[in-house]
Amino acid sequence: MDSKEIVHDGDDLYKADILRKIDLSKLSKVSFDPPIEPCKPGDSLILRPLNRRDFSKGFPQILSQLTAVGDVSQEQFIEAFDRMSKCIDTYFVTVIEDTSCGKIVGSATLLLEQKFIHNCAMRGRVEDVVVSDEYRGRQLGKLLLAALTLLAKQVGCYKLSLDCKDNMIPFYETFGFVKEDGNGNFMTIRF
Template identity: 40%
Template sequence: MQCDNSSTEGQKFQVRKLDISDKSKGFIELLQQLTVCDSVSDKEFKDRFQELSSLGDDHVVCVIEDSQSGKIIATGSVFIEKKFIRNCGKVGHIEDVVVDSNARGKQLGKKIIAFLSDHARSMGCYKVILDCSSENKTFYEKCGFKQKEIQMVMYFT
């Protein structure tokens, strides 16, 4: 089941993979709307970008850039977990989905989720999973996800 991307306003925004130049377009500031994200130096960004790029299609960060402002207004990522179960199957893990607070209501989150889910499917994943807040549950249900089990976490810092 795909997210409904029928919004005409949402059609003008294209999802693409993260580019090294996106740091200067507000990528880190966008992530700060999601969670704790300290400032990242240009060198730190470049090093992490290169590390993730070296993983190829096993770890994809995607963005939507507002062509008028040149700012990154939505992002998300998916990484592929390779398992022994399910005949050495693969699972996609969607993380860090955020839409700029000034750009919400334009179906951009659904475009990000559809892009990441399609990528996981194309990589041969038998499922894609994510964690979300209770407030975002309805949004992800509209994208075809359903609640399963309970999330647990242990922080080390």
């Protein structure tokens, strides 16, 4: 891989180096045609950790294509970013930027939950997967999911899970996610 493509910035939410170690060929059921890599997602695109300066690059706008974001100010974004940043090796918010226009065009989060069970193991959760509507169909959603799935494995998670709508099940199944019989209920209280 070209190490110049993934550069660590002190304002990144996590160390970018970890993305360099991801080898997409390890996900045997997921294929990329044309081939892409975490270090080369496509012309002018880069895959990288969320950065403290990404508010002005359209990060909230990207999330608003997934769900209601609310009227989040830059100050609120920075506060939330700093809270996450203080939780070492917990929030792996990963984005794709189109450097030709300086805009965030995709994002997905790997959240690591520390456990006491299973010998103080770690569980991973995938959250907030979204690709800008203008960039869909270019394998970027697949790249984000593949990268986070392999990252979860690399950091030693004993399991990785997510919640999704019925129509998204086939998408996630290609990465190895399965609905476990008798254990696949997702329960919620909304406040």
